[in-house]
Amino acid sequence: MKFKAFSFLLFLCLISCQKKETPKNKFTGTWYDTEYIVPGKSSIKINADSSFNYRGAGCDWRVFSKGKWRMIGDSIELNSTKIDTCYIAFPFLDCTFFDRKDKAPLPLLTMPNCEPDEGKSFCLFTKEIFYIKNDSLICKVKPESKCPDTLKIIFAKTQKIRK
Numbered sequence: 001m002k003f004k005a006f007s008f009l010l011f012l013c014l015i016s017c018q019k020k021e022t023p024k025n026k027f028t029g030t031w032y033d034t035e036y037i038v039p040g041k042s043s044i045k046i047n048a049d050s051s052f053n054y055r056g057a058g059c060d061w062r063v064f065s066k067g068k069w070r071m072i073g074d075s076i077e078l079n080s081t082k083i084d085t086c087y088i089a090f091p092f093l094d095c096t097f098f099d100r101k102d103k104a105p106l107p108l109l110t111m112p113n114c115e116p117d118e119g120k121s122f123c124l125f126t127k128e129i130f131y132i133k134n135d136s137l138i139c140k141v142k143p144e145s146k147c148p149d150t151l152k153i154i155f156a157k158t159q160k161i162r163k
Contacts, residue, residue, distance in 0.1 A: 024048075027069070027076045027130070031137045031155035044078075044137070044155060052078055054092075054123055065092070065123040074132075075140070078125040086114030087122040093139065095147035130155075 025048065033042045033056075040058030046069060047053075054065040067080040089108040110122050129140040139153035 025071075026132055027137070029157060031157060032159045034136070034154045034156050034160055035152065041160075046076070052125075054125070056123070062120045063123045064120065065125055067125055072129065075129050076131075078128045078130065080123070080125045083110050083122065086111045086116045087120060088116045088118075089122040089124050091145075092123050092125045092128050093141065093145045093147065093153070095145055095151070 025046075027046045028048050030043055030045045040056060040061075042054065042056035042063075045053045045055075050068055050070065052065075052067055052069050054063075056063040065080045066083070067078060069076050069078050071077075087110045089110050108124075109116055127142075129142075130137050131140060132138070135156060137155040141147050141149075141151055141153070
């Protein structure tokens with residue numbers, strides 16, 4: 001009788017020690033751009049450990065970023081982390097950065113006084129807010145970006161099909 005009681009208690013202990021599944025964050029996973037502004041493609045991988053990786057490429061350019069994210073209500077905020085390699089850097093969302101009349105864009109570097117790798121650039125995410133609507137990850141355009149109201153930056157869980 002004692003053996004049966006002990007076995008039953010041991011069984012209860014074992015089933016109560018099951019690992020609890022943590023709910024998956026709806027933002028985690030890889031998101032692919034849905035629009036071609038210039039010939040190219042980009043993606044954001046949002047990791048469960050509060051980090052993210054951004055990749056983009058076009059005809060003869062490559063861009064990347066990495067950083068941390070945090071939840072703000074029902075949205076997510078992405079911020080790039082500092083890197084220790086020299087790259088030309090530019091903001092993720094600043095419509096005036098490249099639109100300087102008769103002037104080249106301001107040269108931003110990831111490190112002061114360095115020679116950047118010309119084949120790759122670093123994209124600076126600074127408090128970039130994204131939210132999910134239906135099945136899309138949408139960037140909230142900040143007023144200080146000086147971008148038109150019509151600009152839409154949207155990512156989806158499936159890659160677009162090139163035509």
